[in-house]
Amino acid sequence: MWPPGSGRTCCCGWRCSRGVPGEAERVRVLNGFLGLKNAPRACVATIGNFDGVHLGHQRILEKVRERARALRIDALAVAFDPHPLKILRPDKAPRTILTRQQKVEILAAQGMDLLLFIPFSHETAQVEAERFVEEFLIGTLGVRELYVGVDFRFGKDRKGDLALLRQAASERRFVVESLETVSRGGERVSASRIRAALERGDVREARAMMGRPYEAIGEVVRGAGRGRAQGAPTANLAVANEVIPASGVYLTETRLEERLFPSLTNIGTRPTFENAGFAVETWLPDFTGDLYGRRLRVLFHERIRDEMKFASPEALRQQIDRDLQSMRDYFARSPGNP
Structure with a gap:
């Protein structure tokens, strides 16, 4: 046996979800929102829940990592913790596939330099989309480029969308790009599909959608x-x-x-x-x-x-x-x- 993620596949034939030794320790984990201390001076970022860190997430994370390396700035993944529905609609909130520590380890293994967890609350949910962009993405994080999924929504009442982001990007001169989803069997790979596969015992299908x-x-x-x-x-x-x-x-x-x-x-x-x-x-x-x-x-x-x-x-x-x-x-x- 060899250490997890030592640059070789472990005996299961898959790169261990813990990544390379010390990688989770190397990545800097931040907690906060507006007024965040120790924020990056500049970054390439993505935002999501990242439950399962599936193949669709990995496509976006790969782009973030590549662009951050090209610009010689930090690669940042931003996630809400807990899942927003656990605060806004507890009866509708999904059960999570990953623990927070697993999420940190896997995102670190995907090459992120910084992970930011926004403590989600009813107060956070009231932040208007425009303020989220101006004060948080630009003012706090110094986002140079932002990569998200095609259905990304944010801000109060989920009014923020790609159109709003692109308008802000054209005015404030940063880059916004959405990446196409990854499909399997003619359907989009998603955390919901992974949960459903696990709940019926189809761990092979779950593995295919997560890549591990x-x-x-x-x-x-x-x-x-x-x-x-x-x-x-x-x-x-x-x-x-x-x-x-x-x-x-x-x-x-x-x-x-x-x-x-x-x-x-x-x-x-x-x-x-x-x-x-x-x-x-x-x-x-x-x-x-x-x-x-x-x-x-x-x-x-x-x-x-x-x-x-x-x-x-x-x-x-x-x-x-x-x-x-x-x-x-x-x-x-x-x-x-x-």
Whole structure:
């Protein structure tokens, strides 16, 4: 095994979502809005929610990075935190695919020099679009060029759009450009489609739209010890991500510090046992040691079956053996790109 994102692909065959070592530490993370301190003197910027940091986001981020390098100024990604709907319409707010830390790591790996999180509030929502451009984009951030999606909206009542930005750009002499969306299967790649794929257990489709496996982060908490009794001691995760794949059994890889282990992950209520409750459990057959209290990252590659109720613990044990063989076959068959 080699360190995550060390310039080579990890054993899952995908560039690790954590990027190269130290990259998240290198990027400067700012929090604020109007009156922001330590703002860049000049930058090439993009603005969005960036949930999932999918292929459409990556197209924009690549442009921002290229232009910032050409101009020798900072590449900046601006995001709202929390998602505006969590403040304005909590009942309509989407569950997020990424934790904030994952978002920082992935945006850093995409080559951003600065990340700015705007603390979204009802007060923030009242800022008129014109003021957002004049005082924030120009006055605070010193934006030289701005790249956004075709449906970008901003400001009070979402009245700000590309037409307003282009008018301001022509008057204040900065560049605004919208980039075309990325499609897959004839439909636009979006965070909503990724959420839907995960919620039906289609982690391969989610991976295709993000360009990397879905990753769940969680701390290992104590369970009932049923897995150990079955010869498959599982790590029960308190998952930090709001979006979790559908119930079922998955072929995964689990990152523990600098190492990746092939793993099997079960999501669901464990119906073979009475009142077992919902859990996300991952089993690392090649790991020995104590995982309690440690933080794991689980990369999801393939859903292999539904969660099932077995007639007996022995029947479950036999199925675990078959699942383990499926895992061995899977990684042996595709060691470089599961």
